[in-house]
Amino acid sequence: MELVIGVAQRLEPVAKREKITRVLEGAVLASLFLEASTRTRLSFGSAFSRLGGAVRETVGLTFSSMAKGESIADTARVISGYADIMAIRHPEAGSVAQFAKASLVPVINAGDGAAEHPTQALLDIYTIEEEFATRDKRLDGSHILFVGDLKYGRTVHSLLKLLSLYERMTFTLLAPELLSMPASIVELAEFRGHRVIQLSALPTEPDRVDVIYTTRIQRERLQGEQIEGYSPDFHVNTAFVNHVGDPSTVIMHPLPRDSAPASNDLSTDLDNDPRLAIFRQTDRGIPIRMALFALILGVADNIEASYREPPWHHPSQPGANSS
Template sequence: MRGLRYSLTSSDGSLTGRHPLQDLLKGFVLASIFYEPSTRTSSSFEAAMYRLGGKVVSISDVKSSSVSKGETLEDTVRTLQSYCDILVLRHPEVGAAIKAAKVLKIPLLNAGDGAGEHPTQALLDAYTIRSELGRLGNLRVALAGDLRHGRTVHSLARLLDLFEVRMDFVSPDTLSMPESVLNDLISDDYEIHRTLETVLDKADVIYMTRIQKERFDDLKHYEEVQNSFCISPELMNLAKPKMIVMHPLPRVTEIDPRFDADPRAAYFRQMENGLFVRMALLAMTLGKA
């Protein structure tokens, strides 16, 4: 994937912006359908397609589509596969990507299904860990914040379980990692914690997540846990000098902006990696890698 970042050039050798533009996917069209708000995932998928020479049909406001008329998800994706070669879908319903894939004849990439999964985020997260620390195995990774609703940590925990990674799950009691995720783990090499201080001096990676206000039925319950954790320069004095802090973003109050200048703050580098990983995914899925 690092090769995608530095080596891809268009047929005439031209570059666009800071990154090379390729024509690997010239003639291909991506359908980008987002039923939920997105900045990084939607933008990086679209930018990835453009940088590989493809085109994008984007539906980011379903209220302006036939969904507002009552069209089902299945009929929406059936329609778009008539015009496009690959589809990226974000949907608020857990399992929506599987439901859509069952009626499609073109590839579908899951860009997040409610509080379920976010597999492409897990891939860019794993790539970031390897890029920053030089390995994926023999690490201790703390996943912290809203583990109940956080689709990013659900996917990442399942992926890291395939490597020699010891995991710490840090959350308020009401926002613990779901049993469905824990039951999927092959290894039982994990611990459950309620405070960051208990894992900071051991962690090679702290993966922070925001408390997801939009997933709470009762705002009172959200207010009880919204400020459970905060990465600050003072707190990070307890951490290893060589480790990284990651975050899928957006952040709210769980990382103090004063920490941004710390070399261990990897979340903006992580965000940029999303472009390169999704370029690779698009190219491989369409058989052009």
């Protein structure tokens, strides 16, 4: 994890368009999104493009060969003959591991059902570390509040596992009872010696938290649970943040957030709050995914040597939430 983050930091000049590199020239990424996820797909593709590689993609709920009865193993073996690396999003938990087993080339999990979303977890860790660095804080010993759909939100599953690798953490898990964190993940965190507090409502006088990690209700994954939206108890807005946080609290969300009025997802009343890190968070997907590509394809040592000045000018048009 430290290795990936270290390479990501070294790739920031490319992510910020101050440098260009062609270090993956001639390499091909096969990006297979069997479940639609435009932002993640574009993030993987853009990261590979910025390193100079070519991206070949397929998108959609059905995969034409699979619809004809092809096994995952056959698909993986065939596509791996066309590409040097693959990124796979799949609606079923465990399917990406099956892909990887049959592939001749490395496979990156871009999200498999309700199971894992490891690159999201890596960019989340990177974001917490970078945000903490500007506040002279350290991750060890910090207090992270997870709010919302902790059952189907796979990003929080992957993230909690990675955060459990740090020392002396406190995790508060605030979720409707129907959407609470799977017990196996809670047990893992406790087994590693961290303090885990599970709540279905906020206490009147909560402990200060260093990070508020909010999530969207994964309506598309609900299995019969009757959830119309969060109750106001789970509505992270300015009042909520001031209740549990302080001026150094970092507010995160894996996005997309549901902006429909009744959703009670992360409020837009925080959009001009400097603690809101959600767009810096999504921006950091690019250097993290570039770092994974660079490490896997063996070019991490050569990146600075490959840097050139862009022949074009990056337009400077920063908006309200620019990093």
